[in-house]
Amino acid sequence: MTEQLEAGTVTQQVKENGALGAPGGEVGKARRRKEDARLVTGRTQWTDNIQLPGLLHVAFLRSPMAHARITRVDTSPARTRPGVVAVFSGQDFAGEQGSLPCAWPVTPDTVIPDHPPMAVSEVRYVGEAVACVIATDRYKAADALEAIEIDYEPLEPVLDMNEALAEGSPKVHETGNESFTWKFAGGDIEAAFREAPVVIDRTYVQQRLIPSAMEPRAVVAQTDGDSFTLHTSTQIPHVLRVMLALTTGIPEHKLRVIAPDVGGGFGSKLQVTAEEVLCLLITRRLGKPVKWTEARSEGNLTVHHGRDQIQHIRVAADADGRVRGVQVKLLADMGAYLMLVTPGVPILGAFMYNGIYKMDAYDFTCTGVFTTKMPTDAYRGAGRPEATFAIERVMDELAAEIGVDPMEIRRRNWIRHHEFPYTTICGLTYDSGNYEAATDRALALFGYDKLRAEQSDRREREDPVQLGIGISTYTEMCGLAPSRVLGSLSYAAGGWEHADVRVLPTGKVEVVTGTSPHGQGHETAWSQIVADSLGVPFEDVAVLHGDTASSHKGMDTYGSRSLAVGGIAVVHACDKVKEKARQVAAHLMEASPDDVEFSEGRFRVRGTGTSQTIQEIALATFAAHNLPDGFEPRLDASATFDPESFSFPHGTHLCAVEVDTETGATAIRSYVAVDDVGNVVNPLIVEGQVHGGIAQGIAQALFEEAVYDSDGNLLTTTMADYLLPSAADLPSFTTDRTETPATTNPLGVKGVGEAGTIASTPAVVNAIVDALRPHGVHDVRMPCTPERVWRTLRSVEGESA
Amino acid sequence: MARISVEVDGIAYEDEVEPRLLLVHYLRDRLGKTGTPIGCDTTNCGACTVLLDGRSVKSCSVLAVQVDGCDITTIEGVSSDGVWHPVQKAFHEEHALQCGYCTPGMVLASIDLLKDDPDPSEEAVRQGLEGNLCRCTGYCNIVRAVRRAAQEMRVTTP
Ligand code: FES
Ligand code: FES
Secondary structure, eight states: OOOOTTTTTTTTTOOOSSSSSSSTTTOOOOOOTHHHHEEEEEEEGGGGOOOOOOOEEEEEEEOOOSSEEEEEEOOOOHHTTTTTTEEEEHHHHHTTOOOOOOOOOOOTTOOOOOOOSOOOEEEETTEEEEEEEEEEEEHHHHHHHTOEEEEEEEEEOOOOOOHHHTTOOOOOSSOEEEEEEEEEEEEHHHHHTTSSSSEEEEEEEEEEEOOOOSSSEEEEEEEEESSSEEEEEOSSSHHHHHHHHHHOOOOGGEEEEEEOOOOOOTTTTTTOOOOHHHHHHHHHHOSSSSSEEOOOOOOOEEEEEBEEEEEEEEEEEEOOOEEEEEEEEEEEEEESSOTTTTTHHHHHHHTTTTTTBSSSSSEEEEEEEESSOOOOOOOOTHHHHHHHHHHHHHHHHHHHHHHHHHHHHHHHHOOGGGSSSSOOTTOOOOOOOHHHHHHHHHHHEEETHHHHHHHHHHHHOOOSSHHHEEEEEEEOOOOOOOOHHHHHHTTSOOOOOOEEEOOTTSSSSEESSSSOSSSSSSHHHHHHHHHHHHHHHHGGEEESBBBBTTSSOOOOSSSTTTTIIIHHHHHHHHHHOOOOOOOOHHHHTSSSSGGGEEEEEEETTTTTTTEEEEHHHHHHHOOSSSTTOOSSSSOOOEEEEEOOOOOEEEEEEOOOOOOOTTTOOEEEEEEEEEOOOOOOOOOHHHHHHHHHHHHHHHHHHTOOOBBBBTTTTOOOOSTTOOOOOOOGGGGOOOOOOOOOOOOSSSTOOOTTHHHHHHHHHHHHHHHHHHHHHGGGOOOOOSOHHHHHHHHHHHHHHHOOO | OOEEEEETTTTTEEEEEEETTTTIIIIIIEEEEEEEOOOOSOSOOOOEEEEEEEEEEETTBBBBGGGGGGGGOOOGSSSSSTBOOOHHHHHHTTTTOOOSSSHHHHHHHHHHHHHHHHOHHHHHHHHHHHTTSSSSSSHHHHHHHHHHHHHHHHOOOO
């Protein structure tokens, strides 16, 4: 293994010249973002900024009980409070509010309980909306909430998944506490475990997380009496429009949904929320515009949570560590209801527990369990971080069991470079990858051998501060998703994406995308793609998104899909534009279209000096004086792209931690990430996504946990209790890339939004366990707080004594 | 109701405010200065940071009545004559923002930090921005941006 290269020199691996297109091309360039101008000057359009004449403010009264019957509601005392326009309880909406949708019943018999946006007769988690006040300003609305009288008859909370499934448990819903059991298998799992020389059996807990986008949710709903406009802080304006139409009965063509500037999502704004439905119903009832803005403490209670799974994983291996089979039994906490994709989240992970490894057999069972807690749903990575955590943790355990270096155990099992395309035991075909290259690069940057030497030295000296090295060699499936695959998994919709490219008379270009960025920089990246494809200046491209009136068709942004699906739709639309322009150019230059070549924005007649720019063609098409017979006078084109397969980014993350065995405190000493996300459109944006992803994954490993007490009250309702890392809590990361192009799309791109989060959590926990393994520790439950580490150490010491 | 007079981004305002009105709501809802966002209700996130008489404060932790007679700078008043402040420029250059929700607070907190320490180490920047949370960037590029701005400001203001 190679020695440490100078770290820091590679942290800025940004190319100033294009890599994909012609030299000087836009794709591959570290373009600074177009989005920044308004964001760094405060000229933003967050939903809460919106002021309208006569705007009313909505405040929600929320259940203080985890589980209770509502026995009496009296809203009248609140009605007479100053500034109060209306007060409603669940009963008032009962006839029209419908049920919040779940689009992913993973099995035919999945139990989907009725989910009223406002509770009518029973509450099932603390924070569930039970009434609302509409008033002339936000303070008055909040004031009047206290005057609403509600009586509850307490019911037993259901908080622990194992207890929830036990006989005699109190029930969250009358139908019981199990939502579904979903199974998947490949190969002969019994054969794999039969007489296996090595069997590792572990249980890992994925704690409950709060996604915590920095912008709290906000909704503004208005109507002209006929049609409705909803501004909302969402990742999914298009999906939301369909779902709200189906839920409220407002016809789809009478409903416009706008996602203005959206301050982060991480899956939490991939949702159809109670507040969105209720604000629409309130504006329909009152005929006045209404706004609701979430307080953070309200959001911690009621923005869907993430993770919360108990993973039982067994691995059968040969004596040399070759993996024979993996068996997973998963309990996934649904919370009190199924929201948009709640049941699908653990199922997305089902195809990833094999990671980058070859094996003979795989067996997966997942049971979705109801509890009286906030529903869970997509949170950055959605199912795949959990799977990656389990397999990467257990590979370390396997290495320890047979006594080899954890990197060696991975090398013995991973798919080799020459074996791609490789169809995994889960039936997915990984199109490309080079685990050796990414790993070698990471080891070199990290100085792996040197750190191992220091580790053994510290172990020998019995240094109270032990060094641990954590590895995570991950892959993930991105680019959600081939519609047929989604269909086969019982998802209600497809996974295509749409783009329109409009060429204006002056040759400027508008791109309408169905993706809905909220920090990802699509305005910049899509401009780079179009600039290269059409040969127009980067500055001449505008990207429109996030408003169903201008962008009528889309599947929005989540699952690292925007570039690998939405970006390809843009490429295809540009191809159609060029084809049309070629017809016009040929006509104007009196040549056969076959003799006309296009490059760098210019159509040339082969073998002559004659040429026309795309801008000249645009103007000629606009004038339409002299076009080919029958030619429709427009260059505009649309494309809807449905991928045939997922894309599979991968990488090697290495983390070195120092763990103080006396205090339990962990400090990250260095973190190296080498990711292979295929070709890169904008290395600056890619690096930013990796940084943010790593930070969120580290946060799961070390800091964050949503905690409920034994009555079902959330204890971590504020940012003082739920520990989001600050700059002072995190180190700098050394990042680099290898580039193995995807073979399944014309850009060769794979997706990067979730990679860091997926990779980093097991890297950190593996490092902590590695530091403590000589003490007899083989797991620390997340988050690995000083107290947890300390208690783990004391308990193993107790055992050995 | 209390009467306050306050200068915000170079403009003088006189207003009657409820004693309990938070400065951040006064800025956003009354003055329409929506460049300053709100990220929490427990003064933890720093998204609402403004300069009050030149020093950074979380405007959700101050009442409007407390700023009577004060001078406030928000993100909207940081550029002069359309020229971005070096910190704004550095955030753009270093890709120190993604969704941008934390950015106004980060920029103003950084400006204040650089007043006290014109050449901060990485560690000093990390400690100095501890009260400002960002969920998108992992902070690496924010730290780079602040140090880049520091360098530029040292060059331009000898
Ligand atoms: S809004 Fe969070 S600190 Fe002010
Ligand atoms: S850029 Fe999104 S919170 Fe900082």
